[in-house]
Amino acid sequence: xxxxxxxxxxxxxxxVVKKVIEKKEKQPEEVSVVLDGTPETAYKVPFSRKLKWLTxxxxxxxxxxxxxxxxxxxxxxxxxxLTAAADPADAAEMLHEMATVGVSMxxxxxxxxxxxxxxxxxxxxxxxxxxxxxA
Amino acid sequence: MTLLVSVFAAIISTVxxxxxxxxxxxxxxxxxxxxxxxxxxxxxxAIFEYAELKAAYFTPAPADMLNDLFLGLSVxxxxxxxxxxxxxxxxxxxxxxKALFKKKAN
Numbered sequence: 685x686x687x688x689x690x691x692x693x694x695x696x697x698x699x700v701v702k703k704v705i706e707k708k709e710k711q712p713e714e715v716s717v718v719l720d721g722t723p724e725t726a727y728k729v730p731f732s733r734k735l736k737w738l739t740x741x742x743x744x745x746x747x748x749x750x751x752x753x754x755x756x757x758x759x760x761x762x763x764x765x766l767t768a769a770a771d772p773a774d775a776a777e778m779l780h781e782m783a784t785v786g787v788s789m790x791x792x793x794x795x796x797x798x799x800x801x802x803x804x805x806x807x808x809x810x811x812x813x814x815x816x817x818x819a
Numbered sequence: 820m821t822l823l824v825s826v827f828a829a830i831i832s833t834v835x836x837x838x839x840x841x842x843x844x845x846x847x848x849x850x851x852x853x854x855x856x857x858x859x860x861x862x863x864x865a866i867f868e869y870a871e872l873k874a875a876y877f878t879p880a881p882a883d884m885l886n887d888l889f890l891g892l893s894v895x896x897x898x899x900x901x902x903x904x905x906x907x908x909x910x911x912x913x914x915x916x917k918a919l920f921k922k923k924a925n
Contacts, residue, residue: 691860737852744849745856747901748894752821755890785867789860796859 685758685768685778688749690786691793695742702739706732718814728808738797745793820884822861824891828898829854846906853898 712727719726753759758767768778832850839847869876879887907915 687864688860740848740852741856741859743856744853744898745858745860748825748853748857748898749860751894751897752890755893785863788867789863792863793856793859 685774685781686753686766687781687786687789688746688753690782691742691790692746692750694790694794695739695746698735698742699739702732702735705735715812717811719811729804734801734804737800738794741793741797742790745789820879820887821891821894822858822865824888825854825858825861825894828895829858844911846902846909846911849902849905850898853901857894857898 709730709732712730715726715728716723717726718724750759759765760767764770766778768774829851832847832854836847836851839845865876910916
């Protein structure tokens with residue numbers, strides 16, 4: 685009915701947080717890392733960049749789901765924009781769906797992002813430990 | 820069906836992104852984010868639907884399946900249009916810029 689609104693709201697909040705962090709963030713940490721077998725000086729990806737992964741997933745998913753809701757006639761281009769909002773019984777059902785399906789969608793996307801953070805941390809650690817290939 | 824179409828689109832775009840990485844001239848990452856984001860959200864939708872319908876979830880009516888397939892393909896088309904607009908506006912290869920300006924002959 686309108687489940688995509690929950691991840692879309694999360695996307696707005698995270699985008700604002702990302703902008704604030706970007707402004708506060710200092711120069712990324714410089715590290716020596718082995719890339720293509722040779723040691724090189726590189727910058728670690730800052731947290732704001734990793735936060736962008738989450739905003740990308742949330743915005744991307746919300747946009748395509750919004751289209752699905754237009755397809756099913758649940759979102760219309762005139763007020764109140766959500767067909768369920770016109771009727772109190774439908775509105776209650778819509779809010780229930782947002783609280784269950786919508787919140788679960790936002791939670792799963794956030795969990796996947798947290799897993800991505802974990803995996804990227806492991807890859808970073810492994811790259812920093814790697815020894816240069818001897819010719 | 821929509822979830823399936825979206826997951827396949829996500830996998831294909833991720834493989835293409837990885838194949839072209841670290842070059843980002845085609846901005847294929849945009850497609851990956853769009854399709855993976857939607858796939859995760861539709862997965863949740865599918866889980867809730869499965870909890871309600873149980874085994875009947877896996878035997879949809881042919882008309883519903885066709886409508887879902889049509890929706891899935893339309894979603895892919897929309898995502899490709901979003902990607903194309905971002906690609907042409909950001910113009911990482913400078914192709915659009917070159918098309919708009921002609922070098923002055925000396």
